[in-house]
Amino acid sequence: MxxxxxxxxxxxxxxxxxxxxPAGAATFTELEPNDSIATAQFLNSSDSTINVIGTKNNTTFQGTPPNDTADYYSFFAAAGDLFDVETSVLQALGSSNRDTILALYDPQGGLVQFDDDSGVDASSLISAFLIQNSGTYFVAVSGFGDPGDPLNGGNGIFTGGGDSNFRYQLQIRRVPxxxxxxxxxxxxxxxxxxxxxxxxxxxxxx
Missing domain, CATH: 1.10.286 (GTP Cyclohydrolase I; Chain A, domain 1)
Structure with missing residues (x-):
């Protein structure tokens, strides 16, 4: 034994x-403005797990002024890495305001993966995504009904709108x-x- x-x-x-x-995972708080790929908040961490706490709201929520735009983040990934990217709603004004959508973009800003409801309780999950080329990748979080939602004929570039008034956690995990x-x-x-x-x-x- x-x-x-x-x-x-x-x-x-x-x-x-x-x-x-994993117990030493990096945690960030959303910093505005981060409503586009060009203004994405860079998550500067080499930890295997990165957590971000953000808010999407069209009214004052938990002391946070209204900001109903989509939220963009960026992180470095090496070729051959596998990543899970997941959202979870921490707080919401109503039971209907919990439906996140999630997009992953390559270093050139092209949409490579999208998800709506693969996570828990209408949250989003992109599972075991294989990085083909090293570089800075982008993640966008928004609410269902965003005009960029590919499920509704959008182009995959989130702008905001749709479900709102919730605080969320975005988690980016490198998978062995x-x-x-x-x-x-x-x-x-x-x-x-x-x-x-x-x-x-x-x-x-x-």
């Missing part, structure tokens, strides 16, 4: 070196690739086996 625990510790330590400590996880497990198993063999050798010499 002792050697199994040591092997698991090796896996955990290896994962923390590669992806950072299966092959890398397998490598960490092999590393942990190798360490466990080596320790066990060493103990056997010591016992033979007693």
């Amino acid at each position: 002792k050697y199994l625990c040591e092997g698991l510790v090796a896996v955990v330590l290896g994962a923390s070196l590669l992806w950072g400590n 690739e299966p092959a890398t996880l397998l490598g960490l497990c092999v590393l942990g198993g190798w360490g466990t086996a080596s320790r066990f063999k060493n103990k056997q050798r010591r016992n033979l010499h007693v």
Whole structure:
């Protein structure tokens, strides 16, 4: 049992070196103006998880002045990385004001992924998106009914409008690739086996 625990510790330590400590995830607060790709708020962090707290509201909400535009953020991603991008509504004025939409754009500003309701409770989720080219990527958060909503014939460039008056969390997570996880497990198993063999050798010499 002792050697199994040591092997698991090796896996955990290896994962923390590669992806950072999830408990130390970076958290940002939305900074206006960030209503377009050109004015996107850059999330300057190398943590494996980035959280952003933002507000979309057409009336004063929790002390935040009205600002019903879409919210744009940017982050750096390396080729080969896998990302989950997800919204969750933290507070809303009414039960109907909870429907977010989410878009991901490449470094040239082209729409590469869109989602409406794949998350929890009408929130949005883009799952395991593979980064093809290193660079700065953009994420936009808005409400269902935004004129840019592709589901309603929009061009995928959010401007605002639609569902509003909610505070949300945007989370950008780098996802470990299966092959890398397998490598960490092999590393942990190798360490466990080596320790066990060493103990056997010591016992033979007693």
